[in-house]
Amino acid sequence: MQNVLVTGGAGYIGSHACKALKAAGYNPVTFDSFVTGWRQAVKFGPVEEGDLLDRARLDEVFARYQPVAVMHFAALSLVGEAMKLPGKYWRNNVLGSLTLIEAACAAGVDKFVFSSTCATYGEHDNVVLDETTAQEPLNAYGASKRAIEDILRDFEASDGLNHVIFRYFNVAGADPDGEVGEFHRPETHLIPLMLDAIDGKRDALTVFGTDYDTPDGTCIRDYVHVCDLVDAHVLGLKWLEDGKGSRVFNLGTGSGFSVREVIDQSRAVTNREVPYTEGPRRAGDATKLVSGSTRAVEELGWTPERSKMHTMIEDAWKWHQTGHYDE
Ligand code: UDP
Known part of the structure:
Protein backbone atom coordinates (compact mmCIF):
# COMPACT_ATOMS: atom_id res chain seq x y z
CA MET A 1 0.00 0.00 0.00
CA GLY A 173 -20.99 18.25 8.63
CA ALA A 174 -19.37 15.03 9.82
CA ASP A 175 -18.70 11.45 8.78
CA PRO A 176 -22.20 9.90 8.52
CA ASP A 177 -20.80 6.66 10.07
CA GLY A 178 -19.95 8.68 13.18
CA GLU A 179 -16.30 7.53 13.31
CA VAL A 180 -14.93 11.09 13.21
CA GLY A 181 -16.48 14.54 13.35
CA GLU A 182 -15.98 18.22 14.06
CA PHE A 183 -14.59 18.92 17.52
CA HIS A 184 -12.64 22.12 18.11
CA ARG A 185 -11.51 23.54 21.44
CA PRO A 186 -12.12 26.42 21.52
CA GLU A 187 -15.05 26.12 19.12
CA THR A 188 -15.64 29.21 16.97
CA HIS A 189 -17.61 27.86 14.00
CA LEU A 190 -21.23 28.68 13.41
CA ILE A 191 -22.85 25.25 13.07
CA PRO A 192 -21.26 23.44 16.06
CA LEU A 193 -21.77 26.51 18.27
CA MET A 194 -25.40 26.63 17.22
CA LEU A 195 -25.93 22.92 17.95
CA ASP A 196 -24.35 23.42 21.39
CA ALA A 197 -26.73 26.33 22.03
CA ILE A 198 -29.72 24.27 20.88
CA ASP A 199 -29.13 21.53 23.46
CA GLY A 200 -28.01 23.86 26.23
CA LYS A 201 -24.32 22.91 26.23
CA ARG A 202 -23.46 26.58 26.01
CA ASP A 203 -25.12 29.98 26.06
CA ALA A 204 -27.06 31.46 23.21
CA LEU A 205 -25.33 31.89 19.86
CA THR A 206 -24.33 35.46 19.01
CA VAL A 207 -25.01 36.48 15.42
CA PHE A 208 -21.96 38.53 14.43
CA GLY A 209 -23.37 41.55 12.62
CA THR A 210 -26.87 42.22 11.25
CA ASP A 211 -26.02 45.35 9.24
CA TYR A 212 -24.14 43.75 6.33
CA ASP A 213 -25.18 44.62 2.79
CA THR A 214 -27.05 41.33 2.26
CA PRO A 215 -30.82 40.64 1.98
CA ASP A 216 -31.21 39.85 5.71
CA GLY A 217 -28.19 41.81 7.00
CA THR A 218 -26.12 38.77 8.04
CA CYS A 219 -22.99 37.36 6.37
CA ILE A 220 -23.32 34.89 3.53
CA ARG A 221 -21.13 31.80 3.26
CA ASP A 222 -20.90 28.79 0.93
CA GLY A 252 -17.69 25.13 -2.53
CA THR A 253 -21.09 24.53 -4.07
CA GLY A 254 -21.86 27.97 -5.48
CA SER A 255 -24.85 28.43 -3.12
CA GLY A 256 -24.69 31.02 -0.37
CA PHE A 257 -26.50 30.83 2.98
CA SER A 258 -26.84 33.73 5.41
CA VAL A 259 -26.34 33.19 9.13
CA ARG A 260 -30.11 33.60 9.60
CA GLU A 261 -30.80 30.98 6.93
CA VAL A 262 -28.45 28.51 8.66
CA ILE A 263 -30.31 29.16 11.93
CA ASP A 264 -33.68 28.55 10.22
CA GLN A 265 -32.49 25.28 8.68
CA SER A 266 -31.09 24.10 12.02
CA ARG A 267 -34.44 24.74 13.65
CA ALA A 268 -36.09 22.65 10.92
CA VAL A 269 -33.58 19.76 11.12
CA THR A 270 -33.45 19.49 14.93
CA ASN A 271 -37.06 20.51 15.57
CA ARG A 272 -35.72 22.65 18.42
CA GLU A 273 -35.51 26.40 19.04
CA VAL A 274 -32.14 28.07 18.39
CA PRO A 275 -31.30 30.44 21.26
CA TYR A 276 -29.46 33.43 19.77
CA THR A 277 -28.78 37.11 20.29
CA GLU A 278 -27.64 39.72 17.80
CA GLY A 279 -24.21 41.25 18.32
CA PRO A 280 -21.66 43.44 16.54
CA ARG A 281 -19.59 42.38 13.54
CA ARG A 282 -16.57 40.14 14.09
CA ALA A 283 -13.29 41.71 12.92
CA GLY A 284 -11.91 40.22 9.70
CA ASP A 285 -15.22 38.82 8.37
CA ALA A 286 -16.06 39.36 4.69
CA THR A 287 -19.71 40.13 3.77
CA LYS A 288 -20.13 37.33 1.28
CA LEU A 289 -17.95 34.39 0.24
CA VAL A 290 -19.53 32.24 -2.45
CA SER A 291 -17.58 29.96 -4.73
CA GLY A 292 -17.52 29.83 -8.47
CA SER A 293 -17.24 26.07 -8.23
CA THR A 294 -17.44 24.69 -11.74
CA ARG A 295 -13.73 23.93 -12.20
CA ALA A 296 -13.57 21.09 -9.64
CA VAL A 297 -16.77 19.58 -11.03
CA GLU A 298 -15.71 19.80 -14.67
CA GLU A 299 -12.01 18.97 -14.41
CA LEU A 300 -11.77 16.65 -11.40
CA GLY A 301 -15.17 15.04 -11.90
CA TRP A 302 -16.13 16.09 -8.35
CA THR A 303 -19.74 15.56 -7.25
CA PRO A 304 -20.50 17.30 -3.94
CA GLU A 305 -23.49 15.09 -3.26
CA ARG A 306 -23.80 15.51 0.54
CA SER A 307 -23.43 19.30 0.50
CA LYS A 308 -27.12 20.16 0.96
CA MET A 309 -27.55 22.40 4.00
CA HIS A 310 -30.05 20.06 5.67
CA THR A 311 -27.76 17.01 5.15
CA MET A 312 -24.76 18.87 6.59
CA ILE A 313 -26.75 19.92 9.65
CA GLU A 314 -28.24 16.43 10.03
CA ASP A 315 -24.78 14.82 9.95
CA ALA A 316 -23.36 17.45 12.33
CA TRP A 317 -26.33 16.99 14.70
CA LYS A 318 -25.90 13.20 14.70
CA TRP A 319 -22.19 13.52 15.54
CA HIS A 320 -22.99 16.19 18.14
CA GLN A 321 -25.34 13.81 19.93
CA THR A 322 -23.32 10.60 19.73
CA GLY A 323 -19.65 11.35 19.11
CA HIS A 324 -16.99 13.42 20.81
CA TYR A 325 -13.36 13.24 21.81
CA ASP A 326 -12.25 13.35 25.45
CA GLU A 327 -10.76 16.69 26.41
N1 UDP B 1 -20.86 33.47 12.99
C1 UDP B 1 -21.76 34.04 13.88
N2 UDP B 1 -21.67 33.69 15.21
C2 UDP B 1 -20.74 32.81 15.69
C3 UDP B 1 -19.85 32.21 14.76
C4 UDP B 1 -19.92 32.56 13.43
O1 UDP B 1 -22.61 34.86 13.50
O2 UDP B 1 -20.71 32.55 16.89
C5 UDP B 1 -20.92 33.85 11.57
C6 UDP B 1 -19.63 34.46 11.06
O3 UDP B 1 -19.62 35.86 11.24
C7 UDP B 1 -19.67 34.05 9.59
C8 UDP B 1 -20.42 32.73 9.58
O4 UDP B 1 -21.12 32.68 10.84
O5 UDP B 1 -20.43 34.97 8.85
C9 UDP B 1 -19.49 31.52 9.49
O6 UDP B 1 -18.48 31.67 10.47
P1 UDP B 1 -17.47 30.51 10.84
O7 UDP B 1 -16.62 31.01 11.98
O8 UDP B 1 -18.22 29.24 11.03
O9 UDP B 1 -16.58 30.33 9.53
P2 UDP B 1 -15.69 31.40 8.69
O10 UDP B 1 -16.62 32.00 7.66
O11 UDP B 1 -15.13 32.40 9.64
O12 UDP B 1 -14.66 30.54 8.07
Whole structure:
Protein backbone atom coordinates (compact mmCIF):
# COMPACT_ATOMS: atom_id res chain seq x y z
CA MET A 1 0.00 0.00 0.00
CA GLN A 2 1.28 3.48 -0.80
CA ASN A 3 1.88 5.86 2.07
CA VAL A 4 0.50 9.38 2.00
CA LEU A 5 1.77 11.79 4.67
CA VAL A 6 -1.21 13.66 6.13
CA THR A 7 -0.24 16.66 8.25
CA GLY A 8 -3.01 17.58 10.64
CA GLY A 9 -4.45 14.08 10.32
CA ALA A 10 -5.80 14.35 13.87
CA GLY A 11 -7.87 17.44 13.07
CA TYR A 12 -11.38 17.84 11.72
CA ILE A 13 -10.69 17.76 7.98
CA GLY A 14 -7.47 15.72 8.18
CA SER A 15 -9.19 12.88 10.05
CA HIS A 16 -11.94 12.67 7.43
CA ALA A 17 -9.23 12.74 4.73
CA CYS A 18 -7.48 9.78 6.37
CA LYS A 19 -10.72 7.82 6.25
CA ALA A 20 -11.21 8.66 2.55
CA LEU A 21 -7.59 7.81 1.70
CA LYS A 22 -7.85 4.44 3.42
CA ALA A 23 -11.08 3.71 1.56
CA ALA A 24 -9.27 4.58 -1.70
CA GLY A 25 -6.48 2.06 -0.94
CA TYR A 26 -3.75 4.32 0.50
CA ASN A 27 -2.08 4.15 3.91
CA PRO A 28 -2.57 7.59 5.53
CA VAL A 29 0.33 8.47 7.87
CA THR A 30 -0.78 11.20 10.27
CA PHE A 31 1.78 13.83 11.28
CA ASP A 32 0.34 16.03 14.00
CA SER A 33 1.53 18.17 16.90
CA PHE A 34 -1.68 17.50 18.87
CA VAL A 35 -1.89 21.18 19.75
CA THR A 36 -5.40 21.30 18.26
CA GLY A 37 -5.79 17.68 17.06
CA TRP A 38 -7.19 14.64 18.91
CA ARG A 39 -5.49 11.28 19.39
CA GLN A 40 -8.87 9.57 19.21
CA ALA A 41 -9.41 11.00 15.74
CA VAL A 42 -6.47 8.96 14.36
CA LYS A 43 -8.18 5.72 13.36
CA PHE A 44 -7.14 4.89 9.84
CA GLY A 45 -3.34 4.56 9.81
CA PRO A 46 -0.10 5.15 11.73
CA VAL A 47 0.64 8.36 13.59
CA GLU A 48 3.83 10.36 14.15
CA GLU A 49 3.83 13.22 16.63
CA GLY A 50 5.86 16.26 15.68
CA ASP A 51 5.98 19.93 14.89
CA LEU A 52 6.23 21.18 11.31
CA LEU A 53 8.95 23.58 12.37
CA ASP A 54 11.14 20.59 13.36
CA ARG A 55 12.98 19.72 10.14
CA ALA A 56 14.97 16.82 11.67
CA ARG A 57 11.74 15.17 12.83
CA LEU A 58 10.19 15.62 9.38
CA ASP A 59 13.27 14.11 7.72
CA GLU A 60 12.97 11.08 10.00
CA VAL A 61 9.29 10.58 9.11
CA PHE A 62 9.91 10.95 5.36
CA ALA A 63 12.78 8.43 5.57
CA ARG A 64 10.69 5.95 7.54
CA TYR A 65 7.54 5.97 5.37
CA GLN A 66 8.76 7.20 1.96
CA PRO A 67 5.37 8.68 1.15
CA VAL A 68 4.31 9.06 -2.48
CA ALA A 69 2.57 12.34 -1.68
CA VAL A 70 1.86 14.87 1.06
CA MET A 71 -1.57 16.17 2.02
CA HIS A 72 -1.01 19.26 4.11
CA PHE A 73 -3.90 20.20 6.42
CA ALA A 74 -2.05 21.25 9.57
CA ALA A 75 -2.55 24.94 10.24
CA LEU A 76 -3.88 27.49 12.66
CA SER A 77 -7.19 28.64 11.24
CA LEU A 78 -9.02 31.09 13.50
CA VAL A 79 -9.62 34.45 11.84
CA GLY A 80 -10.30 36.20 15.15
CA GLU A 81 -7.04 34.96 16.68
CA ALA A 82 -5.11 35.80 13.51
CA MET A 83 -6.26 39.42 13.81
CA LYS A 84 -4.84 39.60 17.34
CA LEU A 85 -1.74 37.41 16.95
CA PRO A 86 -0.55 37.68 13.34
CA GLY A 87 2.99 36.55 14.21
CA LYS A 88 1.67 33.22 15.44
CA TYR A 89 -0.02 32.68 12.06
CA TRP A 90 2.94 33.72 9.95
CA ARG A 91 5.33 31.56 11.99
CA ASN A 92 3.24 28.41 12.30
CA ASN A 93 1.52 28.42 8.95
CA VAL A 94 4.15 29.90 6.66
CA LEU A 95 7.41 28.78 8.25
CA GLY A 96 5.89 25.40 9.17
CA SER A 97 4.75 24.85 5.57
CA LEU A 98 8.07 26.03 4.14
CA THR A 99 9.91 23.53 6.37
CA LEU A 100 7.54 20.76 5.27
CA ILE A 101 7.89 21.65 1.58
CA GLU A 102 11.70 21.68 1.82
CA ALA A 103 11.68 18.33 3.62
CA ALA A 104 9.31 16.85 1.01
CA CYS A 105 11.48 18.02 -1.88
CA ALA A 106 14.67 16.77 -0.17
CA ALA A 107 12.98 13.36 0.21
CA GLY A 108 12.13 13.30 -3.50
CA VAL A 109 8.36 13.72 -3.06
CA ASP A 110 6.85 15.44 -6.10
CA LYS A 111 3.12 15.44 -5.27
CA PHE A 112 1.63 17.85 -2.76
CA VAL A 113 -2.01 18.59 -1.97
CA PHE A 114 -2.57 21.78 -0.01
CA SER A 115 -5.50 23.11 2.07
CA SER A 116 -5.94 26.73 1.19
CA THR A 117 -8.95 28.93 1.79
CA CYS A 118 -11.44 31.33 0.27
CA ALA A 119 -10.13 33.76 2.93
CA THR A 120 -7.28 34.38 0.46
CA TYR A 121 -9.77 36.25 -1.78
CA GLY A 122 -10.93 38.87 0.74
CA GLU A 123 -13.82 41.21 0.02
CA HIS A 124 -15.14 41.49 -3.55
CA ASP A 125 -18.51 43.26 -3.82
CA ASN A 126 -21.18 40.76 -4.86
CA VAL A 127 -18.81 38.79 -7.03
CA VAL A 128 -18.86 35.02 -7.20
CA LEU A 129 -15.27 34.08 -6.42
CA ASP A 130 -13.62 31.82 -8.94
CA GLU A 131 -10.04 30.61 -9.08
CA THR A 132 -8.96 33.63 -11.15
CA THR A 133 -10.35 36.24 -8.71
CA ALA A 134 -7.66 38.50 -7.23
CA GLN A 135 -6.41 37.34 -3.84
CA GLU A 136 -6.65 40.26 -1.40
CA PRO A 137 -6.95 38.66 2.07
CA LEU A 138 -8.47 40.67 4.93
CA ASN A 139 -6.61 38.92 7.73
CA ALA A 140 -3.32 37.23 8.63
CA TYR A 141 -4.91 33.78 8.30
CA GLY A 142 -5.80 34.36 4.64
CA ALA A 143 -2.49 36.13 4.01
CA SER A 144 -0.53 33.20 5.47
CA LYS A 145 -2.35 30.75 3.19
CA ARG A 146 -1.79 32.93 0.12
CA ALA A 147 1.93 33.08 0.95
CA ILE A 148 2.10 29.26 1.08
CA GLU A 149 0.46 29.09 -2.35
CA ASP A 150 3.27 31.36 -3.62
CA ILE A 151 5.91 29.15 -1.99
CA LEU A 152 4.46 26.07 -3.72
CA ARG A 153 4.68 27.78 -7.12
CA ASP A 154 8.35 28.60 -6.53
CA PHE A 155 9.17 25.03 -5.49
CA GLU A 156 7.43 23.70 -8.55
CA ALA A 157 9.79 25.79 -10.66
CA SER A 158 12.91 24.86 -8.66
CA ASP A 159 12.22 21.24 -7.62
CA GLY A 160 9.35 20.01 -9.79
CA LEU A 161 6.92 19.88 -6.86
CA ASN A 162 3.56 19.24 -8.54
CA HIS A 163 0.75 20.52 -6.36
CA VAL A 164 -2.98 20.81 -6.14
CA ILE A 165 -4.24 23.75 -4.12
CA PHE A 166 -7.78 23.53 -2.76
CA ARG A 167 -9.38 26.79 -1.62
CA TYR A 168 -12.05 25.75 0.85
CA PHE A 169 -15.21 27.64 1.47
CA ASN A 170 -17.02 26.80 4.76
CA VAL A 171 -16.56 23.17 5.73
CA ALA A 172 -19.40 21.58 7.70
CA GLY A 173 -20.99 18.25 8.63
CA ALA A 174 -19.37 15.03 9.82
CA ASP A 175 -18.70 11.45 8.78
CA PRO A 176 -22.20 9.90 8.52
CA ASP A 177 -20.80 6.66 10.07
CA GLY A 178 -19.95 8.68 13.18
CA GLU A 179 -16.30 7.53 13.31
CA VAL A 180 -14.93 11.09 13.21
CA GLY A 181 -16.48 14.54 13.35
CA GLU A 182 -15.98 18.22 14.06
CA PHE A 183 -14.59 18.92 17.52
CA HIS A 184 -12.64 22.12 18.11
CA ARG A 185 -11.51 23.54 21.44
CA PRO A 186 -12.12 26.42 21.52
CA GLU A 187 -15.05 26.12 19.12
CA THR A 188 -15.64 29.21 16.97
CA HIS A 189 -17.61 27.86 14.00
CA LEU A 190 -21.23 28.68 13.41
CA ILE A 191 -22.85 25.25 13.07
CA PRO A 192 -21.26 23.44 16.06
CA LEU A 193 -21.77 26.51 18.27
CA MET A 194 -25.40 26.63 17.22
CA LEU A 195 -25.93 22.92 17.95
CA ASP A 196 -24.35 23.42 21.39
CA ALA A 197 -26.73 26.33 22.03
CA ILE A 198 -29.72 24.27 20.88
CA ASP A 199 -29.13 21.53 23.46
CA GLY A 200 -28.01 23.86 26.23
CA LYS A 201 -24.32 22.91 26.23
CA ARG A 202 -23.46 26.58 26.01
CA ASP A 203 -25.12 29.98 26.06
CA ALA A 204 -27.06 31.46 23.21
CA LEU A 205 -25.33 31.89 19.86
CA THR A 206 -24.33 35.46 19.01
CA VAL A 207 -25.01 36.48 15.42
CA PHE A 208 -21.96 38.53 14.43
CA GLY A 209 -23.37 41.55 12.62
CA THR A 210 -26.87 42.22 11.25
CA ASP A 211 -26.02 45.35 9.24
CA TYR A 212 -24.14 43.75 6.33
CA ASP A 213 -25.18 44.62 2.79
CA THR A 214 -27.05 41.33 2.26
CA PRO A 215 -30.82 40.64 1.98
CA ASP A 216 -31.21 39.85 5.71
CA GLY A 217 -28.19 41.81 7.00
CA THR A 218 -26.12 38.77 8.04
CA CYS A 219 -22.99 37.36 6.37
CA ILE A 220 -23.32 34.89 3.53
CA ARG A 221 -21.13 31.80 3.26
CA ASP A 222 -20.90 28.79 0.93
CA TYR A 223 -20.97 25.56 2.98
CA VAL A 224 -19.48 22.27 1.76
CA HIS A 225 -19.75 18.86 3.43
CA VAL A 226 -16.47 17.61 4.88
CA CYS A 227 -16.93 14.21 3.18
CA ASP A 228 -17.35 15.84 -0.23
CA LEU A 229 -14.37 18.05 0.49
CA VAL A 230 -12.04 15.14 1.30
CA ASP A 231 -13.31 13.17 -1.72
CA ALA A 232 -12.01 16.06 -3.82
CA HIS A 233 -8.59 15.58 -2.20
CA VAL A 234 -8.45 11.96 -3.28
CA LEU A 235 -9.38 13.10 -6.80
CA GLY A 236 -6.63 15.75 -6.53
CA LEU A 237 -4.10 13.08 -5.63
CA LYS A 238 -5.19 10.98 -8.63
CA TRP A 239 -4.93 14.10 -10.81
CA LEU A 240 -1.27 14.43 -9.76
CA GLU A 241 -0.64 10.69 -10.22
CA ASP A 242 -2.01 11.03 -13.75
CA GLY A 243 0.63 13.69 -14.41
CA LYS A 244 -1.89 16.46 -15.02
CA GLY A 245 0.28 19.07 -13.28
CA SER A 246 -0.31 21.81 -10.76
CA ARG A 247 -3.78 23.31 -10.48
CA VAL A 248 -5.93 25.41 -8.13
CA PHE A 249 -9.51 24.39 -7.34
CA ASN A 250 -12.19 26.08 -5.26
CA LEU A 251 -14.22 23.72 -3.10
CA GLY A 252 -17.69 25.13 -2.53
CA THR A 253 -21.09 24.53 -4.07
CA GLY A 254 -21.86 27.97 -5.48
CA SER A 255 -24.85 28.43 -3.12
CA GLY A 256 -24.69 31.02 -0.37
CA PHE A 257 -26.50 30.83 2.98
CA SER A 258 -26.84 33.73 5.41
CA VAL A 259 -26.34 33.19 9.13
CA ARG A 260 -30.11 33.60 9.60
CA GLU A 261 -30.80 30.98 6.93
CA VAL A 262 -28.45 28.51 8.66
CA ILE A 263 -30.31 29.16 11.93
CA ASP A 264 -33.68 28.55 10.22
CA GLN A 265 -32.49 25.28 8.68
CA SER A 266 -31.09 24.10 12.02
CA ARG A 267 -34.44 24.74 13.65
CA ALA A 268 -36.09 22.65 10.92
CA VAL A 269 -33.58 19.76 11.12
CA THR A 270 -33.45 19.49 14.93
CA ASN A 271 -37.06 20.51 15.57
CA ARG A 272 -35.72 22.65 18.42
CA GLU A 273 -35.51 26.40 19.04
CA VAL A 274 -32.14 28.07 18.39
CA PRO A 275 -31.30 30.44 21.26
CA TYR A 276 -29.46 33.43 19.77
CA THR A 277 -28.78 37.11 20.29
CA GLU A 278 -27.64 39.72 17.80
CA GLY A 279 -24.21 41.25 18.32
CA PRO A 280 -21.66 43.44 16.54
CA ARG A 281 -19.59 42.38 13.54
CA ARG A 282 -16.57 40.14 14.09
CA ALA A 283 -13.29 41.71 12.92
CA GLY A 284 -11.91 40.22 9.70
CA ASP A 285 -15.22 38.82 8.37
CA ALA A 286 -16.06 39.36 4.69
CA THR A 287 -19.71 40.13 3.77
CA LYS A 288 -20.13 37.33 1.28
CA LEU A 289 -17.95 34.39 0.24
CA VAL A 290 -19.53 32.24 -2.45
CA SER A 291 -17.58 29.96 -4.73
CA GLY A 292 -17.52 29.83 -8.47
CA SER A 293 -17.24 26.07 -8.23
CA THR A 294 -17.44 24.69 -11.74
CA ARG A 295 -13.73 23.93 -12.20
CA ALA A 296 -13.57 21.09 -9.64
CA VAL A 297 -16.77 19.58 -11.03
CA GLU A 298 -15.71 19.80 -14.67
CA GLU A 299 -12.01 18.97 -14.41
CA LEU A 300 -11.77 16.65 -11.40
CA GLY A 301 -15.17 15.04 -11.90
CA TRP A 302 -16.13 16.09 -8.35
CA THR A 303 -19.74 15.56 -7.25
CA PRO A 304 -20.50 17.30 -3.94
CA GLU A 305 -23.49 15.09 -3.26
CA ARG A 306 -23.80 15.51 0.54
CA SER A 307 -23.43 19.30 0.50
CA LYS A 308 -27.12 20.16 0.96
CA MET A 309 -27.55 22.40 4.00
CA HIS A 310 -30.05 20.06 5.67
CA THR A 311 -27.76 17.01 5.15
CA MET A 312 -24.76 18.87 6.59
CA ILE A 313 -26.75 19.92 9.65
CA GLU A 314 -28.24 16.43 10.03
CA ASP A 315 -24.78 14.82 9.95
CA ALA A 316 -23.36 17.45 12.33
CA TRP A 317 -26.33 16.99 14.70
CA LYS A 318 -25.90 13.20 14.70
CA TRP A 319 -22.19 13.52 15.54
CA HIS A 320 -22.99 16.19 18.14
CA GLN A 321 -25.34 13.81 19.93
CA THR A 322 -23.32 10.60 19.73
CA GLY A 323 -19.65 11.35 19.11
CA HIS A 324 -16.99 13.42 20.81
CA TYR A 325 -13.36 13.24 21.81
CA ASP A 326 -12.25 13.35 25.45
CA GLU A 327 -10.76 16.69 26.41
N1 UDP B 1 -20.86 33.47 12.99
C1 UDP B 1 -21.76 34.04 13.88
N2 UDP B 1 -21.67 33.69 15.21
C2 UDP B 1 -20.74 32.81 15.69
C3 UDP B 1 -19.85 32.21 14.76
C4 UDP B 1 -19.92 32.56 13.43
O1 UDP B 1 -22.61 34.86 13.50
O2 UDP B 1 -20.71 32.55 16.89
C5 UDP B 1 -20.92 33.85 11.57
C6 UDP B 1 -19.63 34.46 11.06
O3 UDP B 1 -19.62 35.86 11.24
C7 UDP B 1 -19.67 34.05 9.59
C8 UDP B 1 -20.42 32.73 9.58
O4 UDP B 1 -21.12 32.68 10.84
O5 UDP B 1 -20.43 34.97 8.85
C9 UDP B 1 -19.49 31.52 9.49
O6 UDP B 1 -18.48 31.67 10.47
P1 UDP B 1 -17.47 30.51 10.84
O7 UDP B 1 -16.62 31.01 11.98
O8 UDP B 1 -18.22 29.24 11.03
O9 UDP B 1 -16.58 30.33 9.53
P2 UDP B 1 -15.69 31.40 8.69
O10 UDP B 1 -16.62 32.00 7.66
O11 UDP B 1 -15.13 32.40 9.64
O12 UDP B 1 -14.66 30.54 8.07
